[in-house]
Amino acid sequence: MEKAQIKISIRNLVELVLRSGDIDNRLVSSNRMLEGTRIHQRIQKESGDKYAKEVYLSFDYQLESFTIRLEGRADGIITEPEGMVIDEIKSTARPLEYIDDEFSLLHWAQAKCYAYIYCIQNELKDIFVQLTYFQIDTEEKKIIRKPFAFQELQEFMSGLLDRYLVWASMSDSWNTLRDMSIRELRFPFENYRKGQRELAVAAYKTIVQEKKLFVQAPTGIGKTISTLFPAVKAFGEQHISKIFYLTAKTITRQVAEEAFTKMRTAGLKFRTLTLTAKEKICFRDEVICNPDFCEYARGHYNRVNDALTDILQNSEYLTREIIEEYARKHRVCPFEFALDLSLWADCIICDYNYVFDPRVYLKRFFLNNDGDYAFLVDEAHNLVDRAREMFSAQISKAAFFEAKKAMKNHQPKIVKCLNRINMHMVALRKQCGQDGFIIHKSELSDLYRLLNNFITEAEEWIVKNQNKDIEGFEQLLEVYFSAISFLKISEFFDQRYVTFIEAGRSEVRVKLFCVDPSYLLAEAVKRGKTAVFFSATLTPLSYFMDILGGDSEDYNINLCSPFDNRKLCLLVESGVSTKYKNRENSYDSIVEIIKAAVGKRKGNYLVYFPSYKYMNEVYSRFLEKYPEIETFVQESFMTEEERESFLNRFQPDKAASMVCFGVLGGIFSEGIDLKGERLIGAIIIGVGLPQISVEQDIIMDYFQRKNGMGYENAYMYPGMNKVLQAAGRVIRSESDRGMVLLVDERFSHRTYKNLFPKHWEHSRGVRSTAELQARLEQFWKEG
Template sequence: MGKPEIKISIRNLVELVLRSGDIDNRLVSSGRMLEGTKIHQRIQKQGGELYNKEVSLVHDFNTDDFIFRLEGRADGIIAEPGGAVIDEIKSTIRPIEFIDEDFSFLHWAQAKCYAYIYAVQNELDSIYVQLTYFHIETEEIKRIRKQFSLEELTVFIEELLDKYVIWARISDSWSNKRDTSIKTLEFPFKEYRNGQRELAVAVYKTIAQGKKLFAQAPTGIGKTISTLFPAVKALGEQHISKIFYLTAKTITRQVAEEAFSKMRECGLAFRTITLTAKDKICFNKEGSCNPDFCEYAKGHYNRVNNALEDVLKNSENLSRDVIEEYSHKHTVCPFEFSLDLSLWADGIICDYNYAFDPRVYLKRFFLNNTGDYAFLVDEAHNLVDRAREMFSAQIYKSGYLEAKKLMMSRVPKVARILNKINSYMVALRKQCKDEGFIISKAELTDLYRMLNSFISEAEEWILKNQNSNIDGFDQLLETYFNSIAFTRMADFYDERYVTFIETKSNDVRVKLFCLDPSFLLADAVKRGKTAIFFSATLTPLNYFMDVLGGDKEDYNINLASPFNKENLCLIVNDSISTRYKNRDKSYDKIVDIIWLTISKKIGNYVVFFPSYKYMNEVYARFTEQYPETDTIIQEASMTEEERECFLSNFQSGREKSLVSFGVLGGIFSEGIDLKGDRLIGAVIVGVGLPQVSPEQDIIMNYYQSINRMGFENAYMYPGMNKVLQAAGRVIRSEQDVGLVILLDERFSNGSYRRLFPRHWEHALRVQDTGLLGKKLEQFWIDKNIE
């Protein structure tokens, strides 16, 4: 048996072994990171024909215990007559005169690793290493160059890897334990449900072939375990090295954690981590990663390796609670600690943003698009709107006006730029005229230029004053970050974008609006090897494949519901119009139907509406007419505690019926799991169309010009998706019995009926309320439920 092979990036190797000191995320560093790519490209271009940019370097280093595969990408290799030069480019805000050859040991270390590999592979006795520092404000460049012999570089690499051996042993020991456990792992339930094995097999084959799969798997199939189990098996057979379970909601992250726990009960050894947003997990409520204000930031890098070693020995489930426990124990930043731990995890459970959003994706994994990772995208229907949001950016005139007023006496130079931006947006407001908005395919290049000037001028003042409590600092900081996000998104602007300018009162909003996220999503998915998009509601499948970046080579699967369709009483009442112009006439009819429904069987019911206004009006009338009925209503913004309190009302064995009022597409219309008699019926008012707005109409017009399906893409498909999700709350297991009533004349329209899933084929059209009452009575009698 040969020696174990350990693959590690040069950057991660250097940082793990050599880092020390404080976390000091100076605000300008965020700007530097965002500008870094542009700076690299600019310097690389200046290098001319002798400059070979972005050179991938891979080398196997053989030691007594391991074969280390070192991987990295040099910013540049310069072929000078006097010899090869490895160039490492770094942007900085530190005055150039204060940067000397002792400025950063880590910068030299990374470049020396590249130099070693290049020298060995090209049989060089010596090689030059150059650090190129670019000052982002003054644009001054300072180059520091040193020559190293191959012998010196060899000694350096050997010492570096000697320090890494302890981590290599941890990694190798764990990999052996994990892979052995995967080989013997059985499916963690006694038997597969209908459709479950089919989904699991499709997922495994897709991962093994490095493809994409779009899977519509109705409620009850067990999508989470059916995707995770085959992904774990594929990882054990080296098809992939890491699983990213991506989701939009906290509750679905918990389901993934439970699935891993179930597999661990069956003998699986598998490290998983759940990433929590920085603002939620940060111990320092001031939110400043500054060692002067945070004990967890001060000296973090001196302690974090001990924390890593400790937690890796003692825990496989790296949940938020575990991360916080060990962060307190070792006094390290919980967010940065969690990011370090993710490198050691086999499965990462996190929000879509961490893989796809260009502003926050995990660069330690995805920077070079070379990872053999599997993306499991849960509730993939949510990714459409989320992707549009990720790839769009907006700014408001009011932010720049307020910042200008605050800066006039403090930093006149910054105030002058802010005034120009404000004046520019005032001019845009005038162009909007009576319509209140402008849609343009042209980019506002003058605005980009002014924003870049503001960013550059504001950075210095922000850096100097971030430790003070100056009034207006937070406002300027927010405007600064919004400007960075906006200008960065401008780099993606193409024919799939429009510039949307809207006025409200005296304010102006400028939005770089991504209408079609498919291209950018497809590109983001290339950061891994394979992707599985799954949901109970990907209807129609070809629409979701298209908008989520699929192509003709990708696989798709549309599974039937595993449950007995006779357990669902599905009624279409098309005697009511819920169109906006007819809503006034519908309120009392809906109240009557709700009362009729709940009077036939005591239990918990939910009524979903297309808007809060509609819901509130019907709620007011219902509670006035039937004040003795227990009711609860969804609020526009609810904390996690308020949500849990809301759901706690759905108890089994109630003596009186409970009617909850909620909105389609809201927090209670998908993702919640009320099994048994915790929920026995849903009344769905309307076909769920998104609210008509200029932005939604822009999407409609875009797709109308692309495929003549503008209304369907912008309104009908997203609306019916909400309806299907809401209806899916009722039947959650094989034993569940319940009813769904669809209220709207459009539910009898062929274009909507074609979007009904297969297990809705038995839907019954009932217009007369008397007949409706009889049908409901008969349903409960047939099910022997009193």
């Protein structure tokens, strides 16, 4: 029988066993991380033909019951007359005179691991180990080289692995328990719903074949369990080593947690980790990760291994609440603690940005694009706008101008850099002319140069003064980070981007706008082996496959609703135009349509509008004409408590009807679950088109050139998906019964009818309030 294998990267091994001290994420480290890859490539390129770069090395450490597989990439292996040299490259902000051969135990340890493996593979008795430090500000290098005998490296490695053995044994025990439970696991429900088995089989085949799958599956099929269950099964068969369940909203993360709870009830042993943003999980009011400010950062690495041992031995359900409990118990940073736990988790439930955002993705997993991971992308229709946001960046003149004013008494060189940026943006404002904006298909290389100069000047001063109470420090910090983010995104600029410059009276905004995120999403998916994108609303599927980075080799599946469509009364009132130019003439008609729609059955109703202005105009008229009907309106800015209060109004068995007014595409048009009598009807005013703007028109122009579908890509398809999401709030279970009324003459056009999903084929048109009332009366009587 083949022995079980525990895989660990050399870097993770060294850090786990040898780390100590404080978390000290001084802001320079952010930029250093962005610069690191570029510096490695530069040094490797300059090193000549005898320098083999990024050499993959692996070694199997045999134990009685299992094997430890060590693997990693040496930055360089140099062939010299004196012998072979292992090179480890490190960038630093410190002056090189402060770096000697005692500077970093971890740097030496990592390089010595590579040296040991290389000696074994090539039967060498000795080898040189070299640390190459690159000082970013001066661009000077310092090389420290030491000779090592193989026996010396072997003793070092044995000591390191002996200290890791307790962790490896814990992993092996867990893996055995987990894999046995997966083999015995059965689908955690008595029967599959209609379409559910089909989805589960398709997801399993996709994962095994290392493909991508795009799924439109209406509410009720059970998309979460139907993708997680086959992913867990594929995991147990070693097709993948980790599952990432990616979401846009907290509520969908909870659905994934609940699915695992259900599988655990059926016998599954599986570690799941829910990652929470640093700003939300931090125990301090202000997120400053250094030992001078935070007691959880101070000595974190001295305590974190005890915290890891404790939590891993006692819980497989690593939610935010449990992570916080153990973090407080052991006085460690909860965010960094959660990131460490991610290495031990079988499934990570997290926001899209941990996989896709180039500024914050989890580099511990994705640096080499060779992970055997499965990405399950929930509510994938949300990823289009989120991807544009993640792959775009912007800076504003006002922020740099305020920073310049704030710094005038502190650092003349920084003020000079800020002034040059400010003047450059003034010149850009003049280019905008009367239109107020200008669109470049090329990059602003002069602006990039000015921003780079500013970052260089600002870094050292910020590090020296970050713990002092200096006026203007925060303004400088803000523009420093925005400049770094802007330049990071500039590395991706290509034909799918534009430089969008927008000017006001005294403001200029420069945006690197990712119009088409498909290529970067496709590249990001390569960080794993396979991906399943799923949503109740991916209409049309061909559009979403294209924009989310799919290709002709990928799979897709479009499932029917599992619910009896006779329980949904779907009506189209096409006698009213809600186009922007016609809205003023529609207010009173809309009032009467709402009254007619809610008048035939007592219950709770949601009315969705294309904008707050339109909603408020109709709401005030409705309130005035029908004050006896209980109403409630969505506010433009609502706290978590106010949102909860809004949803708590939807109670079954109320004495009278309630009509709530909301906004299409807003917080109450998707992701809420009002089952049964809590919601019996939705009235959707308009076709949901995004607000006309320069950015939407940029998208339209781009796709018109690309595929002749500019208006559809920029306006129609995103709008229709908002409509479908809102309509999906009504029928949430087999026992639900309700009505959806679509109000707009465009819903009767063939272009829109073609976008109706299969379970909307029974829709009926109405041309008057009398006909509307008659159809609703008949529907409710049948129930």
